Every structure is written in structure tokens, then in C-alpha cells.
Amino acid sequence: MGGPLLSQRRNLVTEIPGPESQTLMRRKKAAVAAGVGHVVPVSIVAAGGGILIDVDGNSLIDLGSGIAVTGVGNSAPAVVEAITRQAQLFTHTCFTVTPYDGYVAVAEKLNSITPGHHEKRTALFNTGSEAVENSIKMARSFTNKHAVVVFDHAFHGRTNLTMGMTAKNVPYKNGFGPFAPEIHRVPTSYPFRDGLGGVEAADIALLQIDRQIGASNLAAIVIEPIQGEGGFIEPARGFLPALCEWAAANGVVFILDEVQTGFARTGDLFAADDESLVPDLIVTGKGIAGGLPLAAVTGRAEIMNSPRPGGIGGTFAGNPISCAAALATIETYEKDDLAGRAREVGTIIDEVFSELGESDDRIGDIRGRGAMKAIEIVHSGSTDPNPLLTGSVAAFAAQHGVVVLTCGTYGNVIRFLPPLTISDDLLREGLRVVVDGFRANSQSQFTDERNS
Template sequence: MQRKVSAVAAGVGHVVPVSIVAGGGGILIDADGNSLIDLGSGIAVTGIGNSAPAVVEAVTHQVQQFTHACFTVTPYDGYVAVAEKLNSITPGDHEKRTALFNTGSEAVENAIKIARSFTGKHAVVVFDHAFHGRTNLTMSMTAKSMPYKDGFGPFAPDIYRVPTSYPFRDGLTGEEAARYSLLQIDKQVGASNLAAIVIEPIQGEGGFIEPAPGFLPALQDWATANGVVFILDEVQTGFSRTGDLFASNHETLVPDIITTGKGIAGGLPLAAVTGRAEIMDSPQPGGLGGTYAGNPIACAAALATIETYEKHNLAVRARQIGAVIDEVFFELANSDDRIGDVRGRGAMKAVEVVLPGSGDPDPSLTASVARFAADHGVVVLTCGTYGSVIRFLPPLTISDELLRDGLRVVVDGFRAHAPTTHVKENRP
């Protein structure tokens, strides 16, 4: 950690002050030989584990062939095979095209480029609590100021933010929330100026906010009727994380464009934009790409990773993991009114921590519980616009025993910071 402070820019923070030397099976091992239970998966990246045998084998084979050949100079099969696979498995049976990139931010930014090229319009609508990345454009699309935007302006123009559906706090049905959002879009932006609507099917950094049923379909219907490209950002929700291969499938959404990343390649940097052929083909040749975009090693890892999700039916496993998390935290919520909400899908779950009585966010307790967990060998992540959400993103290969061990430590963290006045009688 002393070397890190001396060598690495201060803006590159960390959650747990350890140095990891090995990992696998839901365990991270640090330089001192400590074993930590991993309930974060590198922010939803290592869904199949961080040393999956299929990925190790695929990457080793590819390294022995060649490590890099810029696809926009001399194409290679791995990139094409990943594109074919994504065209096949993403929502909808229409003709699709895919372009590969390195990060989720790049994928979202390029999705906007493509939508603007196709429509000839420039305005983009995003939502309260959104997180789409750290580049200038995606930072402009991201809602939360600190730490993502503070001091980094000016931001990109033609980005408009409207309310989202937040059932725990707004109490609206999906249809009611959608009517309000669409009214804002119509009056403040106008469909004739709007290139794209961009939304996460479950908001990630914003607090694992799952919109009320009907909200997303209403947005899609409006976008389709008004010639607006409907983009679903599935960088965090994709690849079995929510109990289906893509979160879009829970409400049978068929986006015009879907962005993916994180869990796509077993820990190697890769992201993708997949969409309707006529939209994806609109930019001129040379308008999309990047030196490392679709690196052959990452593509080999992606093919092995996607095969693992499918072969081992990890979407089902995600639902089983979610059931365990629900069991543990609904039980805690019955006796502790600082648990305001337990939400999410599959193995993308969260607990919103509140002040008893008021329901206001409690970021202080949230941070204290996360520190307690880390001090006791469990890696958990916090999130939320108000800093009051503990999120759970365990690898989909974790055992029930290890998962319960990790969750038990988090529960102990609440109890260790529990004034007796914050504990209520069990609900019937």
C-alpha cells in the first residue's frame, strides 16, 4: 500500500487495502496469505470466477498463436466469432451487427455515435441515478457528481436527464413513472431532436434500482413510435447476472442497441455494441474501432466465458444465489428497520440502508458495515446516489456454504453497529 501511494495517481482509489496474489472459487488470497470471500466479482466482471479453467485454456492457446493484430488492419476469426455469438444470443430475432471495444464506457459512447449517425439527431436522454462510464461523454450521462464528475467539467452537450422509476422512493407504478418521464422528454427535449434514450434495465452504481414493471416497455414503445433509438446499457446486468442471460429478457424487451461488457470475457477487457443491422451499419467505414478493440486474447476468453454461462446454466444458478441473499436479508429486515429495501434480480442484489423512522439514506452506517465486512475477510461493495446501498455481486460459481459465510459477516456488521433503539419486534 505504501508503494501504491507512491506510484499510483491518488484518484485511483481502492475499497480494501490488500494486495491480491491469487483467486478462484469465490475466494481472493492476499499477499499476507489471508483468504477473503469475494462478494463483488471485480464489479460484476468475474461471473464465472477469476481463474475459470475454460478461460485459462482458451487464453493460453491464443497467446501461443498471436497476442495482437489490430482488427481494423488485418481481421481475424475470434472477433467475428464473438460478433456472431452476440448477434445470436442478444434479445430479438432481427438481423444484427456487433462492434467490439475495450470497456463499457467505450461501448456506451459508441452506441451514442451510432444512434446519432443513424438518426441524424443529436440529443440523448438519460435518467436520474444513471451510471454509464467515466469518459467525457459517458461521465456527462452519469448522474452522480462525487466522485465521478466533480471537478471534471465542462461536460458534453445535448445530454438531458429525466426522472426514472424508483419504487422504494417514489411509490409509483411503472406506467405512472413512465408517463411522467415521457412528459418531461416530450416537453424538454422533443422527439424530433432526440437520437436515443439510454437506460440500464437495473441501475448499477445508482443503487441497483429495479424499475417498476411496465416502466421500460413504455419507454421502448414510445421510442419506437417516435423514431428514437432505444439503447439498453447491460454492461453490469448482462451475462446471467440477473437470472437470465440478459436483464432485457425479464420484460421481453428488444432494444434497438444493447451494450455489454464486464462479465463478457472472464476478466479480460472487452465490451460490445450489438444492434439492428440497419442502425449498426449507418456509420461510415473507419468510423468505429480502436487499436485494441476486440483484442484476440479477450475474444478467446469471451467465447470460452459465454460457453461456460450456457453449458453450466449459470442463469439458474444466479436465481439460486438471489434466493439465498433474499432469505438472509429479509430475515434481518424483519428485526432491523435500518434495512429499508432488499431488491434486485438473480445474483445482482442490494440492501438500501436507511435511518429508522424517516427512511432517509444512511451512508455512514453503509460505509461502516462495508468496513466491518472487509476487516472480517469479506469484500462487499457500496453504491447508490446517496451512498446508502450495499450491493452483492458474487461470482455465479460460488458455493452456497461460502456465500452464506460471507453474508453472515455482513449481517454481523449490522449487529455490531446496532443501537438497541434501532431494533424492532419481529413482523408477523
């Protein structure tokens, strides 16, 4: 299933962080900008399967995949081989100076596997943020309109334009404005909190678009099919198709941001496949290249071709080593049926937390698809967000050798993004540690803190 031949077991030989990791954290504080944070204060020296090994010799269970990046496992052999082979040939020429086969081959592959059978084109970039920003450039160029609609709880990146598209203020936006104009935010579908069906929620969003913006001014609608940083919010069925149909009927480019959901993560190769969505443009990244920086915009040829030559590109965009890694990574997703594996992972996560939720009503919601799952944590007897408990459970997991990530507009969601190559036994062990974190934090403790 890929990765170095590391023992696939959790093993703690020091406290977390150990002494050598603490040394690195001191060096980081002295050398790295304070705005570059970290989740777990350990220094990783090797990784593979579902295990991360730190400099102190601790083996931690990885339930984050570097934020949905290492879906094929860390240092997957096919990816390492492809990287090595390309690095021995050349590391860079800049595709916009002297093109090479790898970039074209990745574009051909994405054109063939992304949703829809229409004629497509692809452009490659370095990061998801950069790809999202370029998708807006293409939509504006094609429509000759400027307004862009995004949604509550959205996350689209950290560049100036994508910060404006992102909903959450701290830590992503506060103090960094002013932001790019003509970004308009409308309500999304959040079944746990709004109780609405998909079509009903879409009607509310579309009415606001019609009344406050107008289709004649709107270049694009941009949405994550399952919101990532916003809390792994999966819209009610029918919401996304209604938006897509309205966009097609009104000359608006419909853009799916699949940076986090793409490449087998949700149990389909792309999350769009679940409701047979065919977006005009699809943005991919994260899991595309086995850990190397690469992102892409793929979509209808007439939209992709609308910017003039030279209007799209970048010095490192579509780096040849990243392209080689991407081809090997995508082949691994397909050959090893990692979409099917993601569904198996999701079933295990559902099983573990459904059982916990029967006895602990602080598990407000269990949601997501495939190996992109989350639990929303609330105060007992209510739907009020409980970020204190969320942080305590995540910290407990880290101290006991399990890496988990939190997210959500209210800071009360734990998300699970394990490598798709993780074993059932290792996954279950990691989830048990998270369950232990709930049991170690009594309900009365957090009721007292809430009322203080």
C-alpha cells in the first residue's frame, strides 16, 4: 500500500513533545515567522502508511494526511520512483519557456477523469489558492463580468483574493485587508444547523443572488462540494445540482473547489460524482501529487481558453517533478481502488462515533463522506458549539500519539483525513484514542467552564 517499511503501530518512548522535538520548536520560534503555526509540536523524520515517526523515536498515528495531501500514503514507492527518475533528467525549465511532456500528460489525464465528457483544457499551478484565483480570472475573462458568489463557512485560500472569498476571520483574514472587491457571500446548506432540504436551501441562496447581485453582473459561483476548513459541512442533497442548473441557465460559470475533496478522498474520485455534477471548472490540489506542490484548474475548453496567451502561468507552475509525482499518484488511486478504500475508512469512522454518540450527546453531528469525516462537538443538551472540549480532545489525542485536526467556523469540529493506505487496525486504534479523549473530559468539567 505504499510508504517506507515502517512498523505500523503507535509507540511512545517519550512524552509528546520529546526533548529533541522541543529543541526544534525552540529553533522554529527563533527562525520562523510567528504567523506560521503548527498543530502538534513534534519534528518528523520519517512517515509511511498511517505512521509518523518523530526525532525522539515516537511513532504517531496520522489521521490528518498533511491536510488531505498524502492520500496514497507518505513516500509511496511509485511516487518516489517517479520523482527520482524525473529529478535525474531535469528539475526545471519553466513550462512557459520550454514545455515538456509531463505537464501535458497531467493535463491530458485530468481532462479525461474529471466530471463531464465535453472538450476540456487544464492549467497547472502551485497551490490550491493560486488555482482558485486563476479560475476566477478565467471566469471573468470568459463572461466579461466581475462579481463572484461564495458561501458562508467557505475556505478558498490565503492570497488576497481568496482571503476575501474565505469566510472565517481569525486566523485567516483579521488584519490583512482590504480585500479584493466584488466578492459576495450567501447562505449555504448546513443541515445540522438549518434543518433545510437542499432545494429549499438553494432557493434561499439564489433569491439573495438575484436580489442583491443579479445574474447579469455575476461571473462565477464558487463552492466546495463539502466545505473543508468551515467544518466539513456536507450540503443537503439537491443543493449543489440546483446551483449548477441555475448557473447554466443564467450564463454564470459554476466552479467546484475540490482542492480538499478531490482524488478519492470522499469515496468517489471527485466529490462531484456523488450527485453527477458537471461543473464548468473544477479546481484540484492537495492529494494530486503525493505530497509535492501542484494544483490545477480543469474545465470547458471555451472558458479555459478565454485568457490571452501569457495571461495564465507562473515560474514554477506545473514543475516537472510535481507532474511526474502526479501521474504516479493518480495511477495509484485508480489501480489500488483507493476510492473504494475511502468508503471502507468512512464506515469505520461512522461506526466508532455513532457508538460514542449513543452515550455522549456532546457528539452533535457525524458527517462527511468516505475518508473525509468529521464530528461536530456541542454542549450537552444543546447544539451550542463547544470549542473548549474540541481543543481538549485534540490535545489529548496528540499527547497520546494520534494526530488529528480541528476546523469549523466555531472551532468545534474534529476532522478525520487519514491516509487511504492506513490499515483498519491502526485506524481503529487512533479513533479509540480520540474516544478516550472524550471520556477523559467529563461533561461536568465543561459545563462548569461554560457557566463560569
